[in-house]
Amino acid sequence: MSLVQLDDLPLNSQARVRTIDWAAIPESEGHRLRSLGLEEGVEVEALHKGILLWRDPIAVRVGRMRIAMRRKVASAIFCELSK
């Protein structure tokens, strides 16, 4: 099983979150991530990446919600691509 970091997930491809490196995420952001429903097991889809020449921030569908986050946090979230 090969895992992909959420910020490397190709646009419009779906995946399931397998593990999250909570230690790499500041506590307040980790808490908010959970509040927004981004936890192990949830289905995600990469929607948008970056603005102008930057590749930051990214927008992700989490379940039925859309969430915007920085790549730094996204890189601590590991997902498995759906077939």
Add this chain to the structure above:
Amino acid sequence: MSGTVPLVALVGNPNSGKSSLFNALTGARQKIANYPGVTVERKSGRTALPDGRPVELLDLPGAYSLQPDSLDEAVTRDVVLGKFAGQRRPDALVIVVDAGNLDNHLRFAIELIGQGLPVVIALNMVDLAERDGLEIDPTVLADELGVPVVSTVAVRKRGLERLLSMLSEVLSQSRPDEVDAPENRKQITDRAHRIAKRAIISETQGRQWTKRLDAILLHPVGGVAILLALLFVMFQAVYGWSEAPIGWIESGFSALTETINAQMPNGILRSFLTDGVIAGVGSVVVFLPQILILFLFILLLEATGYMTRAAFVMDRMMAAVGLSGHSFIPLLSSFACAIPGIMATRSIMDQKERLATILIAPLMTCSARLPVYTLIIGAFIPAQNIGPGIGMQGLVLFALYLFGIVGAMLAAAVIQRFVTQSRSSSFLIEMPRYQLPRPSDIALGLWQRAWVFLRRAGTIIFVATVILWALLSFPKVPVNSTQSQVEYSIAGRIADGIEPIIRPIGFNHDIALALIPAMAAREVAVSALGTAYAIDAEDEEQAAMSLGPQLAAKWSLATALAFLAWFIFAPQCISTIAVTRRETNGWKWPIFMVVYLFALAYAAAGITYWTAVSFGL
């Protein structure tokens, strides 16, 4: 509940349509205040149950759970748990759940039901969920959760009667004695997902409006262009659309002055009414149309769901100065008024970023500066079109906004680097679905803003102009003196003391005079000039001349530009200083703010003046 009106709190996630539901239930009969001790806005209102009994509704701040991330969410938790000093515990809850986001919103609902209060669930925005291809069975939800569930569409007032009759029922039931054993987060999440799965009867692709719009509005290049265009249109509209209503207000006040002049003998009372009250308050009320246009745009951006997209587009640029897209929303609100802007910083999780945002919020050109800008631009900048739909005056106004923004960004970079010493900012935000705003919600929001502004005009500004009128009118200049009344008055003598300090940056005696009362609120500078020139006018004809041309005749262009530059930075608003003190729990940061902003204002005005003079203006 003996004798007292039952209290029902509306609770729900952000973006659940909770406030629309609150508006639909209470109409315009809302009371807006603060919770005791904190600056979180407390919105309450009354409505009647089907049996005629009144209930008091409380619109609690949106929250994701009872484990708060922010001050707003802490208020919600404390009120629901009955732990908020000075606020009685609600007798029942209406839990507002977005039908299109069941999995997530049910988690908070389950947590709330576990608190043992009588509960009705409003399954809100079912129309939007259907638009997105979701069909939900409310009876499954009611069975699984063990509480009544009512489908509602707040924006179309659908389901409200049933909601109220359910509420009436649960209020008459006795409170359940047994409270469910608290579940842990994982159990709640699993249960929410399980229930959502069962309650969703069918799921098709739907029309995916949000996805299609996001493809345009969050486009890496197009999205930026659209946001900039939108901001430009917004600021042009503030000018273009307000011309006619401003004319009506002006002619209303001048008709009032004429009536008073015709009816009353010349004397101290007539001078007080026309030169003091009408000239002072009138010259501020005249800006109501512009303030309302600005708030109209901000309310629309929020209600449609675009505001968080703007935060997305701006995030990377804000990151360059140590802020994030989170700061963008409070800063954009600060264009209307820094006070709601500073209060909106409570949604910023990072405390250092929050402090930096508070400190730069006054640099966003708030509506109180508009009277000053409008007056000076109207007097000194020709009303030419330099392109289709692009006026010279609008362009100068746009430039003033831009200077404020650039100044704020530089200040933020310095503050985050050296003052708060923040290492990095963060950005994490939910982007709601797009929706058409309900006109009556927007109208209600505008009415509330207009009321706040007029109340200010009727209190702070009224008092400030009356005091100023007195300072300007006494002592009376002797008949044979060569001095004018303004120079001879108390205010004139105070201004004499200030003048040497501001002379180097091109300011004259009139400006010194206007800056004194403008400490209370910036827009008073206009009424101060209005009052000063009305009193100084030698005859009726000159007094009738409007303020702008009088200034154009008396000030050099360099002085006018320096005056504008001053107002980009000067922290002249007692309310802002007060709210900063309250939000930062002490005097340290408001004092820091006042000192650095005055220093910037002085420098900016000086540089502007001497640059303009060297160009021969």
